Amino acid sequence: MSKVRLALSLATASLWYRRRVLALVCLTLTLSVTLLLGIQYLRTEIRQSFTSTISGTDLIVGARSGQLNLLMYTVFHIGDATNNIRWSTFQAMEQDSRIDWLIPISLGDSYRGYRVVSTNDQFFKRFQYGNDQALELSRGEWFDDLFDVVLGAGVARQMNHQVDDEVVLSHGGGRTSFSNHTDLPFRISGILAPTGTPVDQAVYISLEAMEAIHVGWESGVAIPGRTLSSDRARARDYKPDSITAAFVGLSQPILTFQVQRQLNQSSEEPLSAILPGVALSELWRMMGQFERALLAISAFVVVTSLIGLIAVLLTLQAQRQREIAILRATGASPLLIASLYSFECVALALAACVFALTLGGSAIYGLSPWFLEQYGIQISLRALNQQEWLLLGAIPIAALTVSLLPAITTWWRSRKLGFGAGSDL
Amino acid sequence: MSTETEQIQASSITPASAITTRQLRFCWPGQVNAPVFPDIELAQGEHLFLHGPSGTGKSTLLGLLAGMLAPDSGSVDLLGQSLNTMRSGARDRFRANHMGVIFQQFNLVPYLSALANVTLPCRLSPLRRARTEPDHDTAAMALLEHLAVPESHWQRGVTELSIGQQQRVAAARALIGAPEIILADEPTSALDADNRDRFLDLLLALAEQRRCSVVFVSHDRALASHFHHQLALGGEA
Numbered sequence: 001m002s003k004v005r006l007a008l009s010l011a012t013a014s015l016w017y018r019r020r021v022l023a024l025v026c027l028t029l030t031l032s033v034t035l036l037l038g039i040q041y042l043r044t045e046i047r048q049s050f051t052s053t054i055s056g057t058d059l060i061v062g063a064r065s066g067q068l069n070l071l072m073y074t075v076f077h078i079g080d081a082t083n084n085i086r087w088s089t090f091q092a093m094e095q096d097s098r099i100d101w102l103i104p105i106s107l108g109d110s111y112r113g114y115r116v117v118s119t120n121d122q123f124f125k126r127f128q129y130g131n132d133q134a135l136e137l138s139r140g141e142w143f144d145d146l147f148d149v150v151l152g153a154g155v156a157r158q159m160n161h162q163v164d165d166e167v168v169l170s171h172g173g174g175r176t177s178f179s180n181h182t183d184l185p186f187r188i189s190g191i192l193a194p195t196g197t198p199v200d201q202a203v204y205i206s207l208e209a210m211e212a213i214h215v216g217w218e219s220g221v222a223i224p225g226r227t228l229s230s231d232r233a234r235a236r237d238y239k240p241d242s243i244t245a246a247f248v249g250l251s252q253p254i255l256t257f258q259v260q261r262q263l264n265q266s267s268e269e270p271l272s273a274i275l276p277g278v279a280l281s282e283l284w285r286m287m288g289q290f291e292r293a294l295l296a297i298s299a300f301v302v303v304t305s306l307i308g309l310i311a312v313l314l315t316l317q318a319q320r321q322r323e324i325a326i327l328r329a330t331g332a333s334p335l336l337i338a339s340l341y342s343f344e345c346v347a348l349a350l351a352a353c354v355f356a357l358t359l360g361g362s363a364i365y366g367l368s369p370w371f372l373e374q375y376g377i378q379i380s381l382r383a384l385n386q387q388e389w390l391l392l393g394a395i396p397i398a399a400l401t402v403s404l405l406p407a408i409t410t411w412w413r414s415r416k417l418g419f420g421a422g423s424d425l
Numbered sequence: 426m427s428t429e430t431e432q433i434q435a436s437s438i439t440p441a442s443a444i445t446t447r448q449l450r451f452c453w454p455g456q457v458n459a460p461v462f463p464d465i466e467l468a469q470g471e472h473l474f475l476h477g478p479s480g481t482g483k484s485t486l487l488g489l490l491a492g493m494l495a496p497d498s499g500s501v502d503l504l505g506q507s508l509n510t511m512r513s514g515a516r517d518r519f520r521a522n523h524m525g526v527i528f529q530q531f532n533l534v535p536y537l538s539a540l541a542n543v544t545l546p547c548r549l550s551p552l553r554r555a556r557t558e559p560d561h562d563t564a565a566m567a568l569l570e571h572l573a574v575p576e577s578h579w580q581r582g583v584t585e586l587s588i589g590q591q592q593r594v595a596a597a598r599a600l601i602g603a604p605e606i607i608l609a610d611e612p613t614s615a616l617d618a619d620n621r622d623r624f625l626d627l628l629l630a631l632a633e634q635r636r637c638s639v640v641f642v643s644h645d646r647a648l649a650s651h652f653h654h655q656l657a658l659g660g661e662a
Contacts, residue, residue, distance in 0.1 A: 006548045010534075017536030017582075322531045328493065329528070330598070331521020331549045333514060415513065419488030419526075419610065 007336050010327075011343035018316065022348060025309050029352035032305040033395055034359045036298040040388055041360065043291050045379045050284060052378075053197040054247075054276050056128035057103075058256050061085065061093070061263055062245035064270035068286075071279040074105065074245045076198050077115040081107060084242035089268050093246065098255050101126050103247040106210050106240065109181075111169050114155045115202045118210035124150075126249060129197045139163050140190030146209050146234055148189035154200035154372075156191040163188050169205075169213065171221075179221055181213045184230055196378025211238040248273070302395065306402050309348065313341060313406045324414050338411035345403030349396040357392075441505055443469045443606055443638035444490060449499035451485055461499070462486050463656060469504075469605060470636040472629060474652035476643055481659030483642045487608050490640065491524060492516035504605055521550040525599025525637070527609040527628075532595035533583040540565055540579045543597045546604070553602025561601065568597035572627055589620040596628050603635040610642050625651055 015022060054075050062070045063083035072078045090104055103123045109116040117123075124135055124142045140163040143150050149169075151161055161167070165188045171179040186205065194200055212233045216226030228236070250256060256275065263273035324337055361381060368379045384392065449462040462482065467473050477483055488494035489501060492508045493516075501508040504523060508516060520526075525546070533542045540562065547554035547561035557564035569579055572593040578586055583594065592612050599607050609628070613621040629651055632639050641652065649655045 002548070002551075010537075013536045013541075323534050323536075325528070326532065326534055327545075328517075329491065329520070329526040330546050331517050331519075331524070333517045417493060419484050419491050419493050419608075 007339045011340050015344055025312050026348050026352055028305040030355040032301040033352050033356035036302050037356055038360050039295050039298050040391055049377045051280055052130040056132050057247045057276050058250045059248040059260055059273045060276055061248055061273045064272050067274040067279045070272055070274050081244045084244055086242050087240050090243055098259055100251040101249040104243045105245055107244045109169050111203045116169055117202045118205045118207050129195050136193040137190045138193040143189050143206055147186050149186040150190045150204040152200040152202045153192050153194035155203055161188055184213050207240050208238040211240055310402050317406055328414055328417050334411045334414040337414050338407040341407040342400055342403040345399045346396045349399030353392055353395050441469050443467050445502040447500045449489055450497050452497055467638055469638055472639040472652040474641050474649045474655040476646050477658030483658055487610050491608055492520055522552045523605045525604045525607040527595045527599050527612040529611040530615045533591055538580050539583050539594045542594055543601055547602055556602045565601055572597050588615050600631050607637050607639045
C-alpha cells in the first residue's frame, strides 16, 4: 500500500514538474474528449427534442405522398405539400365516430420567412408536444377576429413583436417576398409560450383569414380591384375549398391502424395517413447513420490524441533514464517505476475528463439559447446518462491501456539496467 | 601505493563481513572473456577505495555489488547473505534496506525537493525509516545541515542547487537510515579540489558515525589515503 502511495506521489510530482509539455497534451485530450462526449450528448438531446415535437396525435392526414415528406412539411415546416385535400374529405372525417378530434392546417404563406399556419382553435386546444404538454399562451389570447394572428415564441422574440402589433403576411414562402398582403394587415392577438419545437417558428391565423386574404389572388398574384378591403372582408362568409393536412386524434388508439388503412384506401381522393411516431423514428434512423459516423470520427480523434500522449511520454522516457537509474539504485522495483507511467497517463486522462465536463457543460449552458433560437432545438443541461458515463469512463481505461506500452518498455529496460547506467547520458 | 592490494583481509575488530566476493565475472552483451574481478573482503564499518583506468569495469563491479547486475560466475555475499540466491525482487528490497548509492552526477530525482530526495530511501524501505530518529524528515534535515546544504534550498527543486550541493544531497540520501553499505561511483569527479576534500571528509565522517562500510570508486588516486583499504582494477593491463 505504501508503495502505491509512493508511486502516486512520485507520479504527481513528476506530472507537475513536466506540466508545461503535458499541459498541451492534456489540452488536446480535453478537446477530443469534449468532442466525443459533446456529440454523444447532443445526439441524445436532439433525439429527445425531435421525438418531442409532436405527441398525442394519432395520425397525420395529407395528400398522397411519402410519410417523411408529409411529416416534414406538417410538423417541421420543411418542404412543401404535394397537393391539398378537399374540404369535403375533411368534413367526412369529422363525421367519423372513431375520430375524436381533428386539427385542420393550411400552409402556403409566410411571414418574413416563418410559415403561416392557418388552422382553427382546435390547434390550440388539441395540439400537444413533449410529454403530452398542451400549448400555452404567454401573452394575449388565441385568435378570435378574422385578422388576428398568434405568433410562435421564436417569431415573437426574433422579430421583437408585442401583442397588438400589426404585421403584414407575404404570399408564398421565402424570407423575402415580392407579393405581400399589404391591404389586409393582421393584429397580433397573442404569443405562444416557448415549446422548443417548430411550433415556436410559425405564425397562426384562422382558416377563414387564409381564404379572405386570397380573394382576388386566384391567378397567383393580386388582381387590382378584385381583392377585398378589411371591412368588406369581414362581411363575407368563408368556406375553404381545401386544406393542406389534418392532425387526427382518435377516440380509441387501438383503432389507429384500421383508420389509417381506411384513409389510405379512400376512394374519394388519394390520401396518406401516417403515424407520427413511426415517421419520426424513420427520420431518426436516416439521421442515425450520420450521427453514428460522427461519433465514430470523434472516437478516432480521441484515439489519435491518446497516441499523441504516448508519443510524448515515450519522448520523455529518454529524459527519464537518470531518474529511473536513481530510483532503481535506491531500491525501487521495476514494477514501481513502470507504474509511474500508468499513473501519470491515467491522471492526465482523468484531468482531461474533468476539464472536458467543465468545458462541455459551460458550452451547452452558453449555447443552448442560441440553438433554440436558430434551430428550434431545445438543448438543456442535464446529468449524464449511463451511456455517457460509460463513454467517459472508457477514456481513463483507454489511457491505462495505451500507457502499458511505455510502462512495459520501462519495466523491461530497468530490469536490465546496470549501475548508474543513466548517469552516462 | 605502488603495491596493488589484491585482497583485503577482514579487520579483526568487526565480527561480520560487509562485503565478500569470490571469483566474480560479468560479460556485457557482445563481450567475451571478461576478466575475473579481484576478490573483495570488507568488514563492517571499513572503507574501500577502488581505482583503475576507465573501461576496467569499476561501474560493472559496483553493479554486481548492488545486485543490479547478476554475475555470470562467482558469488557476492553481503552482510552474511548471498546475493546469488536472491530473486531480483529480493535484491531490490535488500538494496533499499541496506545500501546507499551515490553516482558521479545527476544523482537527484529532478521533480522532488532536496528534502524529498533525501527521504526517498525511507519511503522505499520501512527498515531504513525505522532507523531514523525521531522521524525521517528530522533526520534528513539534520543530515542536510551536517552536509552544509543551506536551509533555504531544502524545500526547493534540486535543479537550483550547485553540483557540489547536489552531491551532498545525494550523500545525505545515501546515509539516511544508516544503511550498512554505501556505494559511491566517482562522486567527486565533477567537484573542484576544495569541494572534493570537504565532500569526502563529511561523507566518511558521517559513515564512520553510523558504522557504514563505504566502497568508493575513483580514478583519482590522491584520495586513497582517506580509506582503510584500496584495490586496483585492471592493473595488469
